[in-house]
Amino acid sequence: MFKLPKEVVDLINDPESIKIVATADEKGNPHCAVKDFFTLLEDGNLAFAEEFEGSQTNVNLVRAIWFAKNVELTVRGKDGTTYQIKGKPYKYFYTGPLFEKFYLAAREKWGPDSELAGVWVITPEEVKNETYEVRKKEEDKKHPFFRHLDRSSVRRTKIQNSKSEISN
Amino acid sequence: MNEVIHELSFEEVAKKYPDFPRTVIRKIDTSLRGVILTEKALEGAKEEGAFYDVSHDLGRETHKPVLGEVFFRDGTYLLGLNCEESRLKGKPYFLDLIDGKLWLLDGENLLEEVYFAPVPAFFRKKTSRGTPMIKVISSKVPNRISINIFTYCQFFREKLPCKYCSYMANGSFSRRKDEIHTPESLEDIYETVNEILEEEGKWTNINLISGSDPRGMHQSGAYRGNSPYENEVNEYIKVLKTLQRCFATQRIPAVNRNGSPSHQTVQGSLPVNAIASAFPREQQLRLKEAGLAVYISNIEVWDKKLFEWICPGKAKYFGRQYWIDSILSAVEIFGRGNVSTQLVAGAELAEPYGFKEMDEALASNLEGVEFFARNGVYTTFCILWVDRGSVFYREKQKLPPLEYYVKLAQGINKIRKKYNLNASYSGYRGDGFHLDMDLARLAP
Numbered sequence: 001m002f003k004l005p006k007e008v009v010d011l012i013n014d015p016e017s018i019k020i021v022a023t024a025d026e027k028g029n030p031h032c033a034v035k036d037f038f039t040l041l042e043d044g045n046l047a048f049a050e051e052f053e054g055s056q057t058n059v060n061l062v063r064a065i066w067f068a069k070n071v072e073l074t075v076r077g078k079d080g081t082t083y084q085i086k087g088k089p090y091k092y093f094y095t096g097p098l099f100e101k102f103y104l105a106a107r108e109k110w111g112p113d114s115e116l117a118g119v120w121v122i123t124p125e126e127v128k129n130e131t132y133e134v135r136k137k138e139e140d141k142k143h144p145f146f147r148h149l150d151r152s153s154v155r156r157t158k159i160q161n162s163k164s165e166i167s168n
Numbered sequence: 169m170n171e172v173i174h175e176l177s178f179e180e181v182a183k184k185y186p187d188f189p190r191t192v193i194r195k196i197d198t199s200l201r202g203v204i205l206t207e208k209a210l211e212g213a214k215e216e217g218a219f220y221d222v223s224h225d226l227g228r229e230t231h232k233p234v235l236g237e238v239f240f241r242d243g244t245y246l247l248g249l250n251c252e253e254s255r256l257k258g259k260p261y262f263l264d265l266i267d268g269k270l271w272l273l274d275g276e277n278l279l280e281e282v283y284f285a286p287v288p289a290f291f292r293k294k295t296s297r298g299t300p301m302i303k304v305i306s307s308k309v310p311n312r313i314s315i316n317i318f319t320y321c322q323f324f325r326e327k328l329p330c331k332y333c334s335y336m337a338n339g340s341f342s343r344r345k346d347e348i349h350t351p352e353s354l355e356d357i358y359e360t361v362n363e364i365l366e367e368e369g370k371w372t373n374i375n376l377i378s379g380s381d382p383r384g385m386h387q388s389g390a391y392r393g394n395s396p397y398e399n400e401v402n403e404y405i406k407v408l409k410t411l412q413r414c415f416a417t418q419r420i421p422a423v424n425r426n427g428s429p430s431h432q433t434v435q436g437s438l439p440v441n442a443i444a445s446a447f448p449r450e451q452q453l454r455l456k457e458a459g460l461a462v463y464i465s466n467i468e469v470w471d472k473k474l475f476e477w478i479c480p481g482k483a484k485y486f487g488r489q490y491w492i493d494s495i496l497s498a499v500e501i502f503g504r505g506n507v508s509t510q511l512v513a514g515a516e517l518a519e520p521y522g523f524k525e526m527d528e529a530l531a532s533n534l535e536g537v538e539f540f541a542r543n544g545v546y547t548t549f550c551i552l553w554v555d556r557g558s559v560f561y562r563e564k565q566k567l568p569p570l571e572y573y574v575k576l577a578q579g580i581n582k583i584r585k586k587y588n589l590n591a592s593y594s595g596y597r598g599d600g601f602h603l604d605m606d607l608a609r610l611a612p
């Protein structure tokens with residue numbers, strides 16, 4: 001199975017990082033939802049809690065597991081480090097030990113009237129570093145002629161009085 | 169089925185209906201062909217806490233294992249377990265443990281990874297009167313608490329059971345000494361429900377189930393009294409009143425029978441469904457006042473002649489039109505979306521009087537589904553089982569082709585969307601018997 005790098009695993013396990021699940025409906029319309037409970041399982045799969053059975057994310061995930069479609073998870077740390085993980089839904093639990101673990105965590109966080117529909121397990125297939133600095137380097141290399149020429153890494157010096165000339 | 173036709177295999181059906189989820193097709197096939205556990209799979213069930221031997225609770229000498237259900241990866245129920253006493257189609261599937269994972273196999277072929285759900289903790293508990301809780305709550309599945317209202321069906325006693333039904337032959341879990349509830353058995357229900365609600369995150373609905381009893385309380389011997397089925401309703405009310413003590417629902421202002429406001433209050437809706445007979449309006453009102461939220465009364469077979477042949481008890485007490493009128497009257501009382509009915513799909517193909525052609529049978533079923541939908545009633549269907557103890561078993565009736573159920577589920581799903589109806593109380597998590605509810609998972 002595809003193994004997530006340690007830096008990604010740490011980011012997933014950091015409760016302060018932001019996690020977003022992106023799915024698509026039957027017409028291909030995208031849908032993104034922020035998720036609170038995310039964890040990496042021992043077998044290398046990712047698990048996250050889905051609060052509502054009738055949510056668009058849940059419906060899209062059911063379609064994805066039935067018809068072998070991909071979903072995408074984005075994780076962004078406090079320092080802006082961002083990863084995108086592409087994968088396929090592998091299992092859905094609404095009973096059993098994994099579900100209970102998430103259910104109790106939700107109770108702890110949201111109180112005794114909280115709801116949790118189930119836990120989705122996703123098998124990661126691909127991971128991409130989407131951190132701004134990393135992506136910038138990649139793009140500069142790949143598409144040097146898409147860069148703006150006034151960027152400091154492109155121009156040797158900067159004209160000091162250009163602004164005043166325009167305003168005159 | 170009467171006609172000799174080439175029945176499509178699983179792969180042929182899956183290829184012909186690419187928009188129908190393969191998992192749900194497989195589930196239908198497991199119901200039709202049955203599933204047998206290997207010794208290794210049984211050991212796996214024990215290790216995962218998904219196995220319980222109920223023989224001691226039932227006072228039996230031989231082992232009586234209960235499994236905590238098996239699911240496909242997407243949470244769809246696998247059907248066809250415990251198939252030893254059923255008439256099946258073709259060769260059964262197997263469940264085996266391979267490299268630590270549970271698999272569904274067709275012969276040597278690994279088909280699908282599946283998983284066990286552990287049995288709930290209440291299986292091992294007793295009430296303060298010493299009654300095993302597993303005898304109080306008859307459901308063995310996650311999410312659903314099923315309570316038997318009484319443990320007989322009067323139609324069986326009159327030798328008029330629905331022909332596919334084995335209710336009186338099975339159901340030994342919940343057989344009680346007293347057929348109707350006593351203060352002690354109600355206290356058992358109260359204790360058990362309270363105890364199992366301690367298991368957090370396990371339950372989402374309560375089903376009250378029973379056989380039929382058309383007798384009216386004050387009309388002994390003369391069933392068509394002023395209020396038939398009153399005996400049955402009285403038992404439901406006893407249990408609803410017991411459940412009122414378990415839930416935090418408020419009492420709400422009552423409405424007089426003519427619709428004007430009353431000074432009294434009634435119980436607000438409890439999270440409870442009743443799978444009941446066809447009750448007259450005044451009895452439905454009593455149930456509503458006792459807090460019942462959802463009323464399910466099963467027509468079973470839509471075609472008029474076949475209804476009379478397959479459900480002779482229902483036909484006698486008091487005929488198809490009476491059952492239909494009762495279901496429609498319930499919509500006024502419980503509200504659109506809170507009333508449903510069910511077809512036992514496949515019974516209408518039984519020999520010798522059943523439909524000869526699949527398409528004829530489908531058209532009849534969908535006509536019934538559309539009629540009810542127009543009137544605010546959702547129709548679910550279950551797959552026919554030909555179990556020991558039923559008339560159909562003795563008659564060696566055959567099961568319909570796999571494709572028949574795919575077509576029916578598609579047809580019902582289309583009607584469900586057209587009328588914007590749902591029956592989440594009979595949803596895919598509750599027991600897995602309703603294929604149309606599997607498809608409803610794609611409705612946000």
Ligand code: SF4
Binds near residue numbers: 328334379
């Ligand atoms: S299906 Fe028919 S025979 Fe069976 S319990 Fe219900 S009413 Fe009685």
